[in-house]
Amino acid sequence: MAKAKSKPPKLYGWSARGVKGNPIVQTYLPLLSSYGGKFANDDWSPGFAGPAGVAALERLFSFIPYMPAGVAEFDTDQETQVMLEGKCTALTEYTGLVHRVDDPSSSKVVGKIDMAATPKQETSGPAIGTFICGIASGAKNTQGAVQFLEWFTSSKVQTNFARQGGSAAVTNSALHDPQAVKKYRWLPAIADAVNNSVPKPRSPDEPKMEDILGTQLNEALVEAIGAKGGYTQIAQKHLTSAANQITSYLKQQGGYF
Amino acid sequence: MAEHEEQRERGLSRREVITRGAVGAGGVLGLSPLLAACGSSSKTSAAANTSKAGGSITIGSFQDNAMAPFRDVFIKRFTAETGIKVNYNETNYDSWYQNSKNDGLNKTGAYDIYVMDDNWVPEFAAGKIIQNLDDIGYKVNPDILPKGLDQGYWPPKTGPRLKEFASASPALYAVVIIDDVEIL
Numbered sequence: 001m002a003k004a005k006s007k008p009p010k011l012y013g014w015s016a017r018g019v020k021g022n023p024i025v026q027t028y029l030p031l032l033s034s035y036g037g038k039f040a041n042d043d044w045s046p047g048f049a050g051p052a053g054v055a056a057l058e059r060l061f062s063f064i065p066y067m068p069a070g071v072a073e074f075d076t077d078q079e080t081q082v083m084l085e086g087k088c089t090a091l092t093e094y095t096g097l098v099h100r101v102d103d104p105s106s107s108k109v110v111g112k113i114d115m116a117a118t119p120k121q122e123t124s125g126p127a128i129g130t131f132i133c134g135i136a137s138g139a140k141n142t143q144g145a146v147q148f149l150e151w152f153t154s155s156k157v158q159t160n161f162a163r164q165g166g167s168a169a170v171t172n173s174a175l176h177d178p179q180a181v182k183k184y185r186w187l188p189a190i191a192d193a194v195n196n197s198v199p200k201p202r203s204p205d206e207p208k209m210e211d212i213l214g215t216q217l218n219e220a221l222v223e224a225i226g227a228k229g230g231y232t233q234i235a236q237k238h239l240t241s242a243a244n245q246i247t248s249y250l251k252q253q254g255g256y257f
Numbered sequence: 258m259a260e261h262e263e264q265r266e267r268g269l270s271r272r273e274v275i276t277r278g279a280v281g282a283g284g285v286l287g288l289s290p291l292l293a294a295c296g297s298s299s300k301t302s303a304a305a306n307t308s309k310a311g312g313s314i315t316i317g318s319f320q321d322n323a324m325a326p327f328r329d330v331f332i333k334r335f336t337a338e339t340g341i342k343v344n345y346n347e348t349n350y351d352s353w354y355q356n357s358k359n360d361g362l363n364k365t366g367a368y369d370i371y372v373m374d375d376n377w378v379p380e381f382a383a384g385k386i387i388q389n390l391d392d393i394g395y396k397v398n399p400d401i402l403p404k405g406l407d408q409g410y411w412p413p414k415t416g417p418r419l420k421e422f423a424s425a426s427p428a429l430y431a432v433v434i435i436d437d438v439e440i441l
Binding site for chain 1: 312313314315316321322323324326327330331334335338339341343357360361363364365366368369370371372373374375376378379380381382383385386387388390393394395396398400401402404405406407408409411412413415416417418419420421430431432433434435436437438439
């Protein structure tokens, strides 16, 4: 569709976060999951430097002719601004964007954007990153805190939360509430995306793993933009480098292998 | 910034927090503190906590537009329905990560609830910065989407695990309040 519909620079087919680090990792992970790859295998070996990971990165490179020229420096603000100005046909982004697409103060595409779970090659696999609450170990009112969390995550309150501006509620009933969905069409897509989501590896060292992968992904994107070809070799080189660096780092940290 | 400089800048490293949580205050690294951090069933914290619901709670968070309805509407609604006053503070992401971590590590008690990014859960749970929700009687709403709920478990239910937590039973340490997921 990006190729069929886009007319750069007036209308791009795709916008993405390409700046190094977490942003480009977030761009890459749904593609990686869709090709059947993983950030980390169950034995902590990187799951992105094989054929699935390379194919996923090549897919991102294939969008280069249809993406804005500065995409390698884009973070969320730049990526979403292209869409809100009506200058791109699609992107993947976290649920925070949904509140802006129909806000006339910042969007020129009110009512024109729809949402879905991220696409699949073999399987859909959006990355998930929730806002989450813990009760402090030194809390002065633990039971009050428990009461608040039970109240806020109750089906009744979550339904009201969804009805209040289309917030990304956490219950199935809220995300399919007819009254909320009628006004905020993206809610079932959020449920679908959560149900198909792929969590990142759970470790205190995961942010560093993202830094390493995100640096290599950005370098690969910059190189691919300049080269205009040779995508397979570019992808393999940088993904292999990231995999080796992450493995070395985890060995240094200990507790993984 | 070099990693060691970043550690000095940010206080204890993430790895040091887990080790310290496993050791406990003044203790020696051993198996039982690790198991305690892993969520083996222990009602000690719940039984010892004699504070009753009522009074007030303090919630801290990082600034984010997605928190606006929570902050501006639902906190007030909770107070109206229960009589429990809610103090709410927010600051930028990096500052809040450090403030909440320090508050939890030192058990300062400045906050009752931390709103967190879910990638903080491994460090905060294993480092005993947050409490085991199973142990203190939090009742899970079965209507919560399972994959959102799973983000609050430590060690994780699926995927790779740190070796020291390989055989531990996952316990719920944090509960999802906003489903932030990538969509097309």
